[in-house]
Amino acid sequence: MKVIKIDKKKWAEGLNKLRAAYQLIGPVKKDTYHDFQVLDKDQLPDFDFLNTRMSPKSIAFPQSEVMLQYSLDEAKEDHHIMKEVQKDASPRAVFGIRPCDAKALMLVKLNFDTSDYKDPYWIQAYEASTLIGMACDNPSSTCFCTSTGCGPYNEEGLDVLMVDIGDHYLAKIISKKGEELLEKAGWKTSADDPSLIEKKKSQSEAKITSAVETKNLKDKTILDLYEAPFWEDISFSCLNCGTCTYVCPTCWCFDIQDEAHGKKGVRMRNWDSCMFPLFTLHTTGHNPRETKVHRVRQRFMHKLKYFMDKYDKGIMCVGCGRCIRLCPVNIDIRTVCDKMNNFKASC
Amino acid sequence: MLEYIDKIKEISTRLLTEKKVDIIIGFRKGTLPMSNEPCFAKNAEDIKSFVWDSNCGINLANYLPNRKEKIGIIAKGCDSRNIVTHIIENKIKRDQLVIIGVPCKGMIDRKKISDMFEKEITEVTEKQGKITVKGNGVEKTIEKSKVLQENCAICIHRNPVIYDELAAEKVEEQKNVDRYEDVRKVEAMTPEDKWKYFDNLLENCIRCYACRNACPLCYCPTCFVDEAKPQWVGKSQDPTDTRTFHFLRAFHCAGRCTDCGACVRACPMGINVRAFTKKLEKDCFELFNWEAGLSMDERPPLDTFKPTDPDEFIK
Numbered sequence: 001m002k003v004i005k006i007d008k009k010k011w012a013e014g015l016n017k018l019r020a021a022y023q024l025i026g027p028v029k030k031d032t033y034h035d036f037q038v039l040d041k042d043q044l045p046d047f048d049f050l051n052t053r054m055s056p057k058s059i060a061f062p063q064s065e066v067m068l069q070y071s072l073d074e075a076k077e078d079h080h081i082m083k084e085v086q087k088d089a090s091p092r093a094v095f096g097i098r099p100c101d102a103k104a105l106m107l108v109k110l111n112f113d114t115s116d117y118k119d120p121y122w123i124q125a126y127e128a129s130t131l132i133g134m135a136c137d138n139p140s141s142t143c144f145c146t147s148t149g150c151g152p153y154n155e156e157g158l159d160v161l162m163v164d165i166g167d168h169y170l171a172k173i174i175s176k177k178g179e180e181l182l183e184k185a186g187w188k189t190s191a192d193d194p195s196l197i198e199k200k201k202s203q204s205e206a207k208i209t210s211a212v213e214t215k216n217l218k219d220k221t222i223l224d225l226y227e228a229p230f231w232e233d234i235s236f237s238c239l240n241c242g243t244c245t246y247v248c249p250t251c252w253c254f255d256i257q258d259e260a261h262g263k264k265g266v267r268m269r270n271w272d273s274c275m276f277p278l279f280t281l282h283t284t285g286h287n288p289r290e291t292k293v294h295r296v297r298q299r300f301m302h303k304l305k306y307f308m309d310k311y312d313k314g315i316m317c318v319g320c321g322r323c324i325r326l327c328p329v330n331i332d333i334r335t336v337c338d339k340m341n342n343f344k345a346s347c
Numbered sequence: 348m349l350e351y352i353d354k355i356k357e358i359s360t361r362l363l364t365e366k367k368v369d370i371i372i373g374f375r376k377g378t379l380p381m382s383n384e385p386c387f388a389k390n391a392e393d394i395k396s397f398v399w400d401s402n403c404g405i406n407l408a409n410y411l412p413n414r415k416e417k418i419g420i421i422a423k424g425c426d427s428r429n430i431v432t433h434i435i436e437n438k439i440k441r442d443q444l445v446i447i448g449v450p451c452k453g454m455i456d457r458k459k460i461s462d463m464f465e466k467e468i469t470e471v472t473e474k475q476g477k478i479t480v481k482g483n484g485v486e487k488t489i490e491k492s493k494v495l496q497e498n499c500a501i502c503i504h505r506n507p508v509i510y511d512e513l514a515a516e517k518v519e520e521q522k523n524v525d526r527y528e529d530v531r532k533v534e535a536m537t538p539e540d541k542w543k544y545f546d547n548l549l550e551n552c553i554r555c556y557a558c559r560n561a562c563p564l565c566y567c568p569t570c571f572v573d574e575a576k577p578q579w580v581g582k583s584q585d586p587t588d589t590r591t592f593h594f595l596r597a598f599h600c601a602g603r604c605t606d607c608g609a610c611v612r613a614c615p616m617g618i619n620v621r622a623f624t625k626k627l628e629k630d631c632f633e634l635f636n637w638e639a640g641l642s643m644d645e646r647p648p649l650d651t652f653k654p655t656d657p658d659e660f661i662k
Binding site: 031032033050053054063064140141142233236237239240241242243246247255257259268270273276277278281283324325326327328329330331332334335 | 377378379382383384385386387405409410461462467469553554555556557559560561573575576578581582583584585612613614615616617
């Protein structure tokens with residue numbers, strides 16, 4: 001696959017050329033953390049981060065998104081009829097996505113883009129995006145991507161993988177979309193030594209010291225794990241807040257709501273969390289996941305067992321470590337995964 | 348404070364072996380620096396994992412409501428005040444509890460420390476009022492007093508107000524502390540500036556409710572933001588809904604908040620959630636000479652009436 005050399009002196013110039021054809025999105029430093037945002041005119045993405053605080057899943061799956069709109073004005077002929085909302089489907093280029101987050105988009109895709117169901121909002125935003133990854137050379141101590149079928153130089157889900165070589169970037173073209181973007185930016189010089197990428201890749205992988213063991217999970221029965229004795233201990237400290245689910249790049253659950261103001265209304269979807277009691281509350285008042293033990297078990301069973309059994313694509317976790325770093329009470333998915341993987345049911 | 352742990356373990360083991368309690372609620376070492384995890388122990392073996400240091404900022408009183416068994420609980424000053432509040436509000440019975448009081452010298456602010464370092468912090472240790480931070484080739488020792496959680500720096504109730512056992516000699520309470528400098532700054536603002544100040548505070552809120560769920564006061568069976576039949580508050584990122592949640596929650600904590608800082612510590616987005624409750628805490632102190640959770644014999648000002656009430660309209 002072709003590797004292009006981008007001189008850092010030509011970086012801003014290339015990005016400016018792209019602004020005509022794409023909306024540019026990239027990590028920006030705010031206060032003491034980085035998050036993805038639409039770049040202002042002349043604003044450059046800032047790559048000096050371990051990873052962004054929130055994941056870039058919101059590029060295709062924003063926390064709140066209007067799906068349909070309606071009018072309650074009975075003087076109008078089409079009142080009370082749900083109408084499509086015009087969405088911006090223009091091309092956008094997302095810079096600085098970490099390989100773990102790109103892989104996460106592929107896992108989310110398994111849910112939003114299937115042969116039976118196609119989520120038009122997610123698919124439209126995803127297809128409009130060209131994803132330019134930034135390889136990870138300084139993984140954090142909470143990164144365990146190499147044991148989740150991913151890695152700091154993983155290419156899955158990306159259109160281009162960029163690697164920082166000091167005074168220049170190497171950009172490995174992964175898809176046609178990626179190739180087009182590089183052409184439009186005027187970055188055409190072939191790299192003199194593309195093997196540098198492989199070298200840096202092994203160096204970075206060696207820096208990842210954290211791992212989870214998942215190989216036994218597949219052979220465990222759901223009921224054995226469900227009834228395992230450790231859930232009370234794991235869930236005790238849990239506050240049942242939505243932090244882990246909201247910062248997770250692979251959590252895809254949402255809730256649909258109608259909101260009307262005066263005579264205008266919208267149907268929208270908002271992120272939801274299996275940690276919230278309301279998530280499963282029936283209109284009868286019955287709640288099948290009544291206690292936090294139920295809810296905590298559900299989250300980990302979904303990520304580490306149900307998903308694996310249903311899709312055969314490994315666990316529903318890319319090892320980005322956000323939930324570990326941001327959990328208010330330090331519940332650590334690595335510890336839970338190990339407990340599940342090593343669990344032996346007594347007969 | 349590190350030296351407390353032996354005594355804490357000794358008391359806890361005794362309480363469990365003598366069957367005085369069914370469980371003990373405490374902390375075990377977390378997997379990250381500056382993060383301990385609340386946990387429970389049911390036997391002497393479990394007690395071995397208990398820790399006590401300057402990373403026990405989560406308020407353990409939060410784990411009490413609606414529990415049925417006999418509970419031993421490790422309580423620093425603020426936890427003990429929230430236990431009193433729970434007892435007054437009938438969320439737990441006094442005779443269900445054996446309180447292991449821990450005189451506290453303040454918890455450290457992990458965000459403040461993380462923000463002081465460019466690189467990731469991999470190890471934090473403490474010794475005699477000093478905190479040593481290590482990470483990626485950097486090592487630095489800082490005075491603990493400089494990196495305390497803000498609420499701890501101005502705390503005047505470090506000793507537990509209610510306890511059955513004490514894990515150490517009581518510590519000297521801080522004197523001449525200006526507890527409300529930050530509130531006075533906001534009070535002095537114009538209405539427009541106040542609005543801007545609170546909007547800026549909430550800019551990053553993701554409505555995860557970690558602040559509410561870490562708060563011992565927030566035990567409503569159904570929080571108003573979770574009311575569904577009918578729904579009271581919108582679920583989107585609309586600033587009006589986010590404000591409504593934070594403002595109403597703060598008002599609901601008026602006269603009950605002990606300024607334990609659990610909300611700030613829990614917030615994944617680094618929002619100073621105390622900024623909402625602090626003014627109400629100040630008002631309760633100035634109007635009613637009231638500090639929450641200090642006495643089991645007095646009703647909180649917002650659920651009682653006194654002829655000496657400073658407001659004319661109520662008389």
